Amino acid sequence: MININLKGEIKAFESGISPMEIAKGIGMGLFKAACAAKIDNTVVxxxxxxTEDCTLEILTFDDDEGKRAYWHSTSHILAQAVKRLYPDAQLAIGPAVDGGFYYDFGFSSPITEEDLPKIEAEMKKIIKENLSIERFELSGKEAEDALNGQIYKEELxxxxxxxxxxxxFYKQGEFTDLCAGPHLASTGLIKAxxxxxxxxxxxxxxxxxxxxxRIYGTAFPKQTMLEEHLTMLEEAKKRDHNKLGRELELFTTSSLIGQGLPILLPKGAKVVQILQRFVEDEEARRGWQLxxxxxxxxxxxYKLSGHWDHYRDGMFVLGDEEKDDEVMALRPMTCPFQYQAYLNKPRxxxxxxxxxxxxxxxFRNEASGEMHGLIRVRQFTISEGHLMCRPDQLEDEFRKCLDLTTFMLQTLGLYEDVSYRFSQWDPNDREKYIGTPEQWDEAQGTMKTILxxxxxxxxIGVGEAAFYGPKLDIQIKNVHGKEDTLITIQIDQMLAKTFGMEYTDKDGEKKNPYIIHRTSIGCYERTLALLIEKYAGAFPLWLAPIQVKVLPIADRHHDEARKLQDSLMMAGLRVEVDDRSEKIGYKIREAQLEKVPYMLVLGDKxxxxxxxxxxxxxxxxLGAMTIEEFLTMATKEADTKEIR
Incomplete structure (x- = not known):
């Protein structure tokens, strides 16, 4: 007999029992909904x-790991359908991703969007066949034979x-694929x-x-859930910053300049300028020095900091070490530069x-396949900071850094959209990190206590730490469900010693400070992208690049419109006049499409x-107002950074 912990309740079972049998014993509802299981934090x-005492959790579609097993199983159904329709297709990878799955194929002849309905119909046939999905292991020649000339699988x-x-391997009907799993028990469990x-x-x-x-797809246990998801995707397309940001003339790109190097147009540059001034002023109020x-x-x-050994592939290097006396590199982060400021004098x-x-x-040398609009780029601007403190100050300063990020997120209206990841080192991948296990245990223990x-x-994200220390990653998803890191706060107990950074303590001894690496609003380009999507381009008044449009009804009203513009601009508002010879209804519609917060119509009356x-x-x-009444209302809304 073995003892299994089920949500805090210990129960005895015969050795060899499966999670499926346990789920069935608990109830048919759980049995039918089960997608996978977690045994001592390992998804299976x-x-x-x-066969041993453990903690067991039955995972359903409501759990993230359950969704991934569901979607990964569907990716195999996609691959099976493709192989039925295109027998010579090469299989690459087919993971679950946020919102669904994809599978990469090598086709001898190109396929297009028009081929997807045919593939989808074949997938539904496979689902209807309710094929059992079975896992098995092979080695050596048997494994090679099972791959049957699949070149990408052979590489993996x-x-x-x-x-x-x-x-x-996993097998369903005639289809076999190299895979670590986990998977559902049969293809028939996919419903939509x-x-x-x-x-x-x-x-x-x-x-x-x-x-x-690459073919993308999604699947759900109910047709209604799928329809809701597809509706959400349509809304996401409307809010996609890569589309909307260009339509609103916030940014553009040029093939002559290169991929991942966006150009902020005047409106986008104005939003970023407003954000930068806001951030720098707030940081100064909290004791940060620029x-x-x-x-x-x-x-x-970079060799001293460790970036040369651990991050060189992500850097833009200028020169050749074998030919040039001095090799330079564009900076991928600012920490080693600010350490030199600390070293400017004794502390x-x-x-x-x-x-x-x-x-x-x-500057970071992102792979071309990873770049997307303003979310992931090769040159970007970040609200970066490094704090040197004594060990007894670490917890309080970490709290203050987190309080700063919380303030920023709340002000921007993004606070409810983020989640937190405690990124730790992977002790099984020692080459990726500097320092000793003892140092990592201490740093991670300190951060855990604080959090x-x-x-x-x-x-917890094992293997997600920086090479020099653990970090708190503040995560956010774009409209398509893709998660990225927006803000990080990192504890570093190692690089100060590497750089010879010291302070004289009360006892007269030289000691190394602890370092906190942090951003307060993250990457401005990424933040701009997320704000475009959050507000569908209709920024709060304080962030709007154009806050007011003055709309004269006729040409004879232009002079008064210009005087009104001057008055509003003197009060600190960003104002444009639409003096085109167009009907007022057209001007209003155009201003609405530009997402301008306020329109001021000016006529004879x-x-x-x-x-x-x-x-x-x-x-x-909103009716007729005096200029003073409007200014009082608008400036209050802007000054309080109201989200409206």
Whole structure:
């Protein structure tokens, strides 16, 4: 007999029992809804035999891991359908992703969007066949034979063999695929499926490798859930910053400049300028000191910091070490530069904490397949900061950094949209990190204590830490459900010693400070993208690039419109006059499409009465007001950063 912990209740079962059998014993509702299981934090198939005491959790579609098993199983159905219709297709990878799944294929002849309904119909046939999904392991020649000339799978298998990992396969009907799982028990458990798009994708995300065909899809346990999701996708397309940001003339791109190098147009640049001024002023109020450091440095700096060994592939290197006396690199982060500011003079314990912030332009050599609009780019600007403190100050300063980010998120209206990830090192991948296990245990223990004391709800990301320390990642999803890191706060107990950063303590001894790496609003380009999507381009008044449009009804009203514009601009508002010879209804519609918060209509009656007719993009006609009345209302809304 073995003892299994089920939500805190210990129950005895015969050794070899499966999670599926346990779920059935609990109730048919759970049995039918089960997608996978978690045994001691490892996600497994429902038919996995349990032979030792453990903690067991039955995962349904309501759980993230359950969704991933559901969607990953559907990706195999997609691959099986493709192989039935295109027998010579090469299979690459088919993971679950946020909102669904994809599978990459190598086709001998290109397929298009028009082919998706045919593939989807074949998938539904496979689902109706209710094929059992079975896991098995092979090794050596048997594994190679099972792959049957699948070149991408052979490459993946060779990597598994090199790591000493088991080679597992999944079989459903005539279809077999190299896969680690987990999967559902049968294809018939998929109830509603839809293929959503087709695109190109480089093998392993490397632009030097062949281009494959990526087919995206999604699936749900109920048709109504699928329909709700598809409706959400349509709304997402309307809000997609990559589309809407261009339509609103916030940014553009140029093939002559290059991928991942967007151009902020005047309106987009104005929003970022407003954000930067807001952030720098708020940070100054909280005791941060502004620095301005170079965009590049000698390789010596990056070798000392560890970036040369751990991050070089992500850097833009200028020069050749074998040919040039001095090799430079554009900076991927600012920390080693601000350390030099700390080293400018001797420091005492009385000087600490020292808080340096900077609006930093950074450069990272992102793979071409990873870049997307303003979300992931090769040159970006970030609200970066590094704080040097004594060990006894660490917890309080970390709290203050988190309080700063919370204030920023609340002000922007993004606070309810974020989640938290405690990113830790992977002790099984030592080459990825510097420092000793003891140092990592101490740093991670310190951060855990702080996060738990704060009562912060977070997920743990093993292997997601920076190479020098653990971090709190504040995560956010774009309208398509893709999650990215918006803000990070990191504890670093190692690099101060590496750089010789010291302070003289009360006892006269030289000691190394602890360092907190942090952003307050993250990358401005990414934040702009998320704000476009959050507000569908209709920014709150304080952020709107154009806050007011003055709309003269006829040409004879232009002079008064210009005087009104001057008055409003002197009061600090951003104002444009639409003096085109168009009907007023057309001008109003155009201003609405541009997402301008306020429209001021000016005609004969308004000029005669000394008033303006005020319209709001959301609330419509607000009636006639004096200029003073409008200014009082608008400036209060802008100054309080009201979200409306």
């Amino acid at each position: 198939d429902l038919r996995t035999p349990i 298998m060779a990597e598994h063999i090199a790591k000493g990992e088991a080679i597992s 499926v839809k293929l959503t798009s087709i695109t190109g994708a480089y093998w392993r995300g490397d632009s030097n490798k062949e281009m494959l065909t 620095t301005k450091t170079p965009f590049m440095a000698k390789s010596d700096l 005492s314990y009385r000087d600490l904490p020292i808080r340096y912030d900077e609006t930093s332009t950074l 738990d004391d704060l009562g912060l709800s977070y997920k 308004d000029i005669e009465n000394g008033t303006i007719s005020v319209r709001h993009r959301k609330d419509g006609d």
